[in-house]
Amino acid sequence: MSRRLFTVGPVEVREELTRAMSRPMIIHRGKEYKQLHQGIVEKLRKVLDTDMEIVFVGASASGLLEGCSRCGIRKRALGLSNGSFGKRWIDISASNGKEVEACEVPWGSPLLPDDFASVLDESFDAVHFVSNESSTGILNPTRDIVDAIRERSDALVMVDGVTAVGGTDLRLRSLDVDALVFGTQKALDLPPGIAIAAVSQRLLDRAAGAEGAGYYFNIHELAEKNAENYALTTPPVSLMYGLDAQLDRMLEEGMPARYRRHQEMAALVRGWAQGRDGLYAPEGYRSDTISVINKGGMPFEAFHSALKEKGYEISNGYGKIKDSTFRIGHMGDLTVDDIKELIGRMDETLEELA
Numbered sequence: 001m002s003r004r005l006f007t008v009g010p011v012e013v014r015e016e017l018t019r020a021m022s023r024p025m026i027i028h029r030g031k032e033y034k035q036l037h038q039g040i041v042e043k044l045r046k047v048l049d050t051d052m053e054i055v056f057v058g059a060s061a062s063g064l065l066e067g068c069s070r071c072g073i074r075k076r077a078l079g080l081s082n083g084s085f086g087k088r089w090i091d092i093s094a095s096n097g098k099e100v101e102a103c104e105v106p107w108g109s110p111l112l113p114d115d116f117a118s119v120l121d122e123s124f125d126a127v128h129f130v131s132n133e134s135s136t137g138i139l140n141p142t143r144d145i146v147d148a149i150r151e152r153s154d155a156l157v158m159v160d161g162v163t164a165v166g167g168t169d170l171r172l173r174s175l176d177v178d179a180l181v182f183g184t185q186k187a188l189d190l191p192p193g194i195a196i197a198a199v200s201q202r203l204l205d206r207a208a209g210a211e212g213a214g215y216y217f218n219i220h221e222l223a224e225k226n227a228e229n230y231a232l233t234t235p236p237v238s239l240m241y242g243l244d245a246q247l248d249r250m251l252e253e254g255m256p257a258r259y260r261r262h263q264e265m266a267a268l269v270r271g272w273a274q275g276r277d278g279l280y281a282p283e284g285y286r287s288d289t290i291s292v293i294n295k296g297g298m299p300f301e302a303f304h305s306a307l308k309e310k311g312y313e314i315s316n317g318y319g320k321i322k323d324s325t326f327r328i329g330h331m332g333d334l335t336v337d338d339i340k341e342l343i344g345r346m347d348e349t350l351e352e353l354a
Contacts, residue, residue, distance in 0.1 A: 003313040006342050008134050008290055009163070010185040010192050011332045013242075017190060020245035021238045028237060034229040036240055041226065043247035044196065047255060048165070048180075050172045052198040055222040058236040061162045061183035062092070064195040065128075067217030068158045068179045069093040071207035073126045078103060078119065078155070080129035080145070082111050083136045084319035089128050089160060097212065107320060110285040111140040113148030120149065126156040132164035135318040137281040137292030137327065142170055150176055156203055162186055167262040167289040167331045169255070178203040184239065187262070187289055189332030190246055193239045199223070249333075262288040265330035265339045269293075272343050280325050289331035292317070299353060300326055306349045312342055 005012040026032045041054045048054075057063060069077070069092050076099040079090035086104075093100045101124070103116045111129060120127070127149050131142045142159065149157050158179040164170055165180065166187030172180060178200040185192035199219060207213060207220035215221065216233065225232045250258060266288040273279050277296030279286060295317075304314065304326070317325035330339055 003308055003311050004338075004342075005313050006329050006334070006338075007313055007315045008186075008318075008327050008329045011187075011189055011329060012334065013189060013191055014333050017242045017246055021191075021242040023238070023241045025237060028231060028235055033237070036237075036244060037226075037231065037235075038229040040240060040244050040247065041229075043244070043251065044198075047247055047250055048172050048198055049255070050198055052172070052180075052200060053204060053223055053226070054196065054198055055219060055226050056194050056196040057217065057222060057232065058193060058234075058239075059195040059217070060185075060192055061160070061181055061195045062088070063217050064179075064181045064197045064219075065089050065160060066092050066096065067214075067219050067222075068128065068181060068197070068203070069096050069098055070217065071210045071213045071219040072156050072158055072179065072203050073098045073100075074206070074210075075099055076101070076124050077126040077128060078116065078124045080111050080116060080127065081105070082109055082138060082140070083107060083130065083133035085133055085135060085160060085162070086111075086130045089130065093128070107136055108138075108280060108282065110138050110282065111145055113144055117148065117152070120152045120155075122153060124153060124155045126158060127153070128158040128160070130160040130162075131170060132161070132168060132287050132289060134163045134287070134290050134327075135292075136321070137279065137287045137290050138285050139164070139168065139281075139287045140285070143175060146176055156200075156206065158203075163287070163289050163331070166250070167259070168287075169259045172198060184243060187331040188243070188246060188250075190242050191239060193236050194243060259288075261336065262331060264336050265334060266291065268336065268339045268343065269328050269330050272346070280321065289329065291328045291330065292321070292325050293328065295324055295326055298350075302353055303346075303349055306353065307345065310345050310349065312345050314342075
């Protein structure tokens, strides 16, 4: 049985995008490919409102998080975390032989400058953190964090924007970061398979001389090929067709309108949750793409099973709060009417289980 996805990702993909991905295959060393590649880079810059270098590769976003760790950390990094995915990046850096000091704040709290002010010093050559922590539904105050790092250090600043980009305006043009990493399967509303990063010249310069940078996720090598409008290795051309079409759709909608739509969808879900057992994330720091909702006494397994029978799927909790929360994704090409429909079905299902 097919179900509508209101999950944290992968997300529901519109039929017109699946049609775009069914276009005939082309070789990835020809003129047609170069035009496709160049167009995607130009459109990504417009969507992100940036002049930064854009690199992408066939992978989940974790691939370019690893690339940032391998290419961007000379020796020692500060890893900021308030959830599963901040901790994952810390683990990625450590598994690649980098010395990482973890600065972890309690789950359910946002990352704030005071959390790392006494720790950050010139011994760190990079800092990384997650902007929108999807395990907790917290949108960290990204600009405040970046500004506070810049006041104290000249370390590279690398940001996981996986569940923010496309649904939350991070104002990248004036955000002084060295990497913003994301993927196709979240708020870009496409299948998983392409990792994308906007990177600074500082990161590119460091990557050019990085020891142990590897090959597949080598940001310097990716950027060198990107300058020729080619991929480093065989790219997922079909998914690139979908990305090209989706970027056109996003630009046609207009990014301010897209961000407002995400805020409106988030407000509906928050209102529904606050009428029950509430949200896990504190007010003022709640994500516009994902809501993490307290289960309370809800029989979640029975509720979710019945909801799926009606053709709707949401997400379970994640990490250490898996058993006490569940998650609803309200991102990508979902609409306010879609969210209202979901809420109606959830209310209906809960009444049936009462």
